[in-house]
Amino acid sequence: MAKKEESVKLLGFWISPFSRRVEMALKLKGVPYEYLEEDLPKKTPLLLELNPVHKKVPVLVHNDKILSESHVILEYIDQTWSNNPILPQDPYEKAMARFWAKFVDEQILPAGFMPLVKPKKGIEVAIEETRELIMFLEKEVTGKDFFGGETIGFLDMVAGTMIPFCLVRAWECMGIDMISEEKFPGLSRWIKKLNEVEIVRECIPPKEKHIERMNKIIERKT
Amino acid sequence: MVTGDVKLIGSWASVFVMRARIALNLKSISYEFLQETYGTKSELLLKSNPVHKKIPVLIHDDKPVCESNIIVQYIDEAWSSYGLSILPSQPYDRAIARFWAAYVDDKWFIALRSILTARGEEEKKAAIAEVEERTDHLEKAFIECSNGKPFFNGDHIGYLDIALGSFLGWWKVVELDANHILLDETKTPSLFQWAERFCNDPDVKPLMPETTKLAEFARKLFPKPQA
Numbered sequence: 351m352a353k354k355e356e357s358v359k360l361l362g363f364w365i366s367p368f369s370r371r372v373e374m375a376l377k378l379k380g381v382p383y384e385y386l387e388e389d390l391p392k393k394t395p396l397l398l399e400l401n402p403v404h405k406k407v408p409v410l411v412h413n414d415k416i417l418s419e420s421h422v423i424l425e426y427i428d429q430t431w432s433n434n435p436i437l438p439q440d441p442y443e444k445a446m447a448r449f450w451a452k453f454v455d456e457q458i459l460p461a462g463f464m465p466l467v468k469p470k471k472g473i474e475v476a477i478e479e480t481r482e483l484i485m486f487l488e489k490e491v492t493g494k495d496f497f498g499g500e501t502i503g504f505l506d507m508v509a510g511t512m513i514p515f516c517l518v519r520a521w522e523c524m525g526i527d528m529i530s531e532e533k534f535p536g537l538s539r540w541i542k543k544l545n546e547v548e549i550v551r552e553c554i555p556p557k558e559k560h561i562e563r564m565n566k567i568i569e570r571k572t
Numbered sequence: 573m574v575t576g577d578v579k580l581i582g583s584w585a586s587v588f589v590m591r592a593r594i595a596l597n598l599k600s601i602s603y604e605f606l607q608e609t610y611g612t613k614s615e616l617l618l619k620s621n622p623v624h625k626k627i628p629v630l631i632h633d634d635k636p637v638c639e640s641n642i643i644v645q646y647i648d649e650a651w652s653s654y655g656l657s658i659l660p661s662q663p664y665d666r667a668i669a670r671f672w673a674a675y676v677d678d679k680w681f682i683a684l685r686s687i688l689t690a691r692g693e694e695e696k697k698a699a700i701a702e703v704e705e706r707t708d709h710l711e712k713a714f715i716e717c718s719n720g721k722p723f724f725n726g727d728h729i730g731y732l733d734i735a736l737g738s739f740l741g742w743w744k745v746v747e748l749d750a751n752h753i754l755l756d757e758t759k760t761p762s763l764f765q766w767a768e769r770f771c772n773d774p775d776v777k778p779l780m781p782e783t784t785k786l787a788e789f790a791r792k793l794f795p796k797p798q799a
Contacts, residue, residue, distance in 0.1 A: 403675065403709060412664075415664045417664075417667050417671070418671065419670075419671055419674055421670075421674075422667050422670045422671050422674065423667070425663075425666070425667065425670065426663050426664065426666070426667040429663035429666065430663045441646055441649035441650040442632075442635055442637070442646070442650070444645075444646075444649065445637045445642050445643075445645070445646040445649075448639075448642045448645070449637075449638060449639055449642055452639060452642070453623065457623075486623055
């Protein structure tokens, strides 16, 4: 339950999957918060003051506590507000969720963006390498609605913000159908299910505006 | 108490393996240590960690857990009634410990390793400067987290102590290689004293590799280019 005079602020950026996933968690828990939009790449003095180490979004301010790094923030939210748990209770399931979340951000993202924008070994090789990584996730979600089971959880939020509502859009800009229904029936179904969840729909960048911005990013990096 | 069947695939020289072993020691968990031979990967390793094919891998009742910091958290949670807590109890303190542990791996370690892989004096100098700057951040983190107590975690070693402390063997080896002090008693006095306490902890001491042996191994791992 929210205590009196509890204050939650979130510094974010509309196309950052890292800050959108924190919004999802706050909404899932029903935590009221004040959202402060950063206009990246310009960084406000507030952002630099609150996150001097990394100078990045998201930053969560809960009363007098300042937190950064999306996985750290998600776990903090889960432990602070105990309704609608985000992480599994079982230690092994929890370890698996953490493992795959790390995999999404540290393996799929680096493989699935720059090597496709600037393919050193050729675009087909880059696509195949990305698909090989995504296949690991396919196995994890097959037979389930969500990675979290019947409702969205930690890994759904991390992978959901990063893959269908970020990387897939980048891939669309590049004319790549990475997660085809034929090759990835489990993930394709998962993406459809995600789109049915109201909290998810509220926390993803609007498609047209996103594609427009994504095209500009890709152009700059090419 | 029944702990189940516990195996750890690893190597004596690996920082990341040491983290898992310290955690198991803290919880007094007996385990079978399966030493990998440098240069080869066992079938069990490839089967248990098909994604990364790396050590450490903890196998608890035939279920593998990978990634050192994830393993340490698993050990704390699976055996929560054993020994002392590895992670702090308060959500904010846990978050701070996790934040800095991620910083150690993503920022500090990368800088440390780049001293060993630096080509030429200019690159080495730049790498050393980066390590010094990041170590300075960790000094401040120690002061903030320890709150006057001997360890990041307070009265006894915990998650962040383990995350950073496991590097102390390699930290010394890189110092020798660079011929430059990287843990300075005057620049980062709190960390310097913490390091000594950490290395003397009974759950750590038997695991810390001997410097000459590690330096020799480092030369194999990071061969210097021929002049």
